[in-house]
Amino acid sequence: MNARIAPLRSHAPQPARVALLGTGTVGSAAWARLASWADTPLDGRLSLVHVANSRFAISNRNGVPADTRELLLRNAPRASSLDAVGDALSGSGTRIVIDATASETVAERHASWLAGGIHVVTACKLGQGTTLARWRAIQAARARGGTRYGDSATVGAGLPLLRSLRELQAGGDRIHAVAGVLSGSLAWLFNHYDGLRPFSNFVRAARDAGYTEPDPRDDLSGEDVRRKLLILSRAAGHALEADAVQVDSLVPEALAALAADDVDGALPSLDAPLRERYAAAYKNGEKLRFIARLQADGPATVGLEALAADHPLAGGAGTDNRVAIWSDRYREQPLLIQGPGAGAGVTAAALLDDALRIAREA
Numbered sequence: 001m002n003a004r005i006a007p008l009r010s011h012a013p014q015p016a017r018v019a020l021l022g023t024g025t026v027g028s029a030a031w032a033r034l035a036s037w038a039d040t041p042l043d044g045r046l047s048l049v050h051v052a053n054s055r056f057a058i059s060n061r062n063g064v065p066a067d068t069r070e071l072l073l074r075n076a077p078r079a080s081s082l083d084a085v086g087d088a089l090s091g092s093g094t095r096i097v098i099d100a101t102a103s104e105t106v107a108e109r110h111a112s113w114l115a116g117g118i119h120v121v122t123a124c125k126l127g128q129g130t131t132l133a134r135w136r137a138i139q140a141a142r143a144r145g146g147t148r149y150g151d152s153a154t155v156g157a158g159l160p161l162l163r164s165l166r167e168l169q170a171g172g173d174r175i176h177a178v179a180g181v182l183s184g185s186l187a188w189l190f191n192h193y194d195g196l197r198p199f200s201n202f203v204r205a206a207r208d209a210g211y212t213e214p215d216p217r218d219d220l221s222g223e224d225v226r227r228k229l230l231i232l233s234r235a236a237g238h239a240l241e242a243d244a245v246q247v248d249s250l251v252p253e254a255l256a257a258l259a260a261d262d263v264d265g266a267l268p269s270l271d272a273p274l275r276e277r278y279a280a281a282y283k284n285g286e287k288l289r290f291i292a293r294l295q296a297d298g299p300a301t302v303g304l305e306a307l308a309a310d311h312p313l314a315g316g317a318g319t320d321n322r323v324a325i326w327s328d329r330y331r332e333q334p335l336l337i338q339g340p341g342a343g344a345g346v347t348a349a350a351l352l353d354d355a356l357r358i359a360r361e362a
Ligand SMILES: NC(=O)C1=CN([C@@H]2O[C@H](COP(=O)(O)OP(=O)(O)OC[C@H]3O[C@@H](n4cnc5c(N)ncnc54)[C@H](OP(=O)(O)O)[C@@H]3O)[C@@H](O)[C@H]2O)C=CC1
Pocket: 021, 022, 023, 024, 025, 026, 027, 052, 053, 054, 055, 056, 080, 082, 100, 101, 102, 103, 105, 106, 123, 124, 125, 153, 154, 157, 184, 210, 211, 212, 213, 214, 341, 342, 343, 344, 347
């Protein structure tokens, strides 16, 4: 008997439509990574239909061509408005906003996009890492809109930290404590600072390498780490208010008070206090590390610590984050996760991994 063989049909899934907000360090790396997928198996999974920074926006329902990036941004057809995002994404199928900004006004929109059926993928920590009320609004909007919130890039630049916390709890574990280095730029600074050359020079180098926040005071003050610890703690089932984290800032008051444009010239005010802390630690054979600590039903702290050179949290190199998680199954010896915790490449990859996961599963 001749079996009838059905002709092979290709059911290419409809691409998810994507709006990319932010064309700075992370946003342009995400755009370049998307463009690099041409003629690979990932080609056509995500269609970039809108790109914006704070000044310009470009929309094209057939896809914004990556190879005209510079030209398009220089000659953008219209000014940027967040109100344009919904229209640019309109239509059936999966819709995703990728937030590669550090913008409060963009973060304020996360909940309304989620409630309206638009998935959000973000590198910006201002959505889940500030007030508990905003964190709750995002969770509620997700449930209401049947949408997903891709947050892998917000802590550890895509390292499997949030994922591990969620999977441990899904398997019945309670999270007892989390401790470690959560800042890529501060890891890099304290892995390189030698107590001889000015600390401020290293801060400039970390900024130029794309590791710091747009304003490096957000890293040096511990605010960026506070946000990450809040995101982790909330994901770990401990719904902390922002002021429940005690933060020990490295930024002198005078530097904190300056306008953003004046910060660079005043960075040397960091040099003397950091030289002293380095010298004291060096005398005891210790290393300086900027550590975040969370204890279930206990204190949450962020600040610079002098650790024994062989302390488990003192290891790592470059921008490595190094984080220990204690849970029901990891009571004595914690689960330890380490890897690069800042940089355009890893962060852009984490954003697009989340977007691809949504495009596949939503
Ligand atoms: N750098 C890193 O290693 C990591 C960064 N992140 C996060 O990624 C985010 C981006 O960081 P980074 O790329 O370094 O920052 P940049 O300052 O380089 O880029 C920020 C971008 O956001 C744009 N922007 C600001 N407001 C708006 C708006 N209302 N609408 C659209 N675009 C807007 C800016 O526009 P314009 O160009 O006009 O100024 C700029 O293009 C931050 O939240 C950061 O915390 C997370 C993990 C790692």
